[in-house]
Amino acid sequence: MVRLLLLTLLPLFLFGTEICTLSFKGFSGNVGLLKCRNLKPVTYRVDISNGKEVRSFLYSYPNNIDYLPFAVPFFWSGNITLTFYREGFKLARVNFKVEPLSRGISRLKVSYKTDTKRVSRDYSLIRKVLRTYSPVRYYESRPLFPLEFFKRISSPYGVRRFVNGKPAGFHKGVDFAAPYGEKIFAVLSGKVILARKLALTGNTIVIDHGWGLMTLYAHLSRIEIKEGEFVKQGEVIGRVGSSGRSTGPHLHFGVYLNDIAIDPLNFLKTGLRPAKDGN
Template sequence: MTYPGSIGYFLLPNYSRNTKIIVGVNGKKYEFPVVFKKAYFAIPYGAKGTVAVSLKEGEKNLFLKLIPVKEKKYRISRIWVKERKLTKKLIERIKKESTLLRKTLTSVTSKKFRENRFYSPLKKLTITTPFGAKRIINGKKRSIHWGIDLKAPLGTPVFASLSGRVVLARDFYYTGNTIVIDHGLGIYTLYAHLSKILVKEGQIVQAGQKIGKVGSTGRSTGPHLHFGIYVNGIKVDPILAFNLRSL
């Protein structure tokens, strides 16, 4: 069954560099470059009815499939946090961080992972806020929750979900101490609100390697791990990704 936030892939043993996957959703088109014989794509949040997934080589259409997407109801998440006055300096910082994240998560590199499944970033999964929840912060409607929040005590070890290269390991205004790992082929994982970062940018990590500790940095109501998965910048539901039979 396909839901918004699902991952899919093509097996393309004879692909060429100008091949791409296009996902058509609600009148919009999302492109996923092909750089390996196994090429991944994601079904964006908000997809309804039927999604058109096509494969193109340059302007040539190679394949088209219409995929029915099952509608999913998302809960409302209400949280209250201490608000900081957004000065001009803070607004500039937030804009720069948002641009950096967007640029990072849409870069497609060569394959870096060897595993055939995503590993859990915590030994125990206790979800407090699911993917796709509609956020209401301090009584005001805000953005969608693009990941899952996992409850854990302060200092709990956080592990890399797949092998890859650490591309970001720094403090962000909203997500606090944050790690982003590039696994190649457009796949990234993000670990936020950490109390401690144990890796450096540019470092190669293995699946299951300890990379940080659970914290409550950034905009947070208490100790937890915010964990996200992205495919070429498109947000993926981590629970659907964990349930994949083969990556």
């Protein structure tokens, strides 16, 4: 029998030998974990649903004792249903509640013209990159901080944005104001799948850490790695800058799980693998 222990202790037990505890810190945009033992060397899947949409997460050949990460989209709140599968066979279903994250409103005025065709091409490229899924997992137990030093957080994750009076979504990462040229580090090991200059985010890097987990580093003054390279956790990948649409030197740091933008500060505090398995 599979066991899923939740904050609300409302699991629905079905078949299986796996034993899992659900760990989730209650707000939208956060990463959650199924902390499991007795896993088999097969493919597992987690589906989460808010009653209107379903988001899926795949885990290829986990260890016997392992953590299976999932993410709740920023605009989801209320009752969420999580369903756990092994090789397409339903093991368990459980409901939990998510509180909406509120980080305020940012109003920006942009006077210079934007090359809309280039922005559209860049957007399509980023969406394609962030939807990449690698069945191999590269990441360690815990992420490192991407900077040795920063002055302040100039814009947190989740701020609702209005540009020239029009809604422009929400801030999908966190901005660290830092000195120009400050070293930027890979927070986890992974494969560089994007390293180039884009219209809005300037010099931009995306690293694939496996199992759908990506980190994004934007507005760099310099990129110091190339697309296709494998980088190790803690390796210098670039320098802080103000390229693209930017008002001053800073690092925009984003984290995505299966193309869901999650709160980077929550992510940086999360243990992604059991400590003894973390490399």
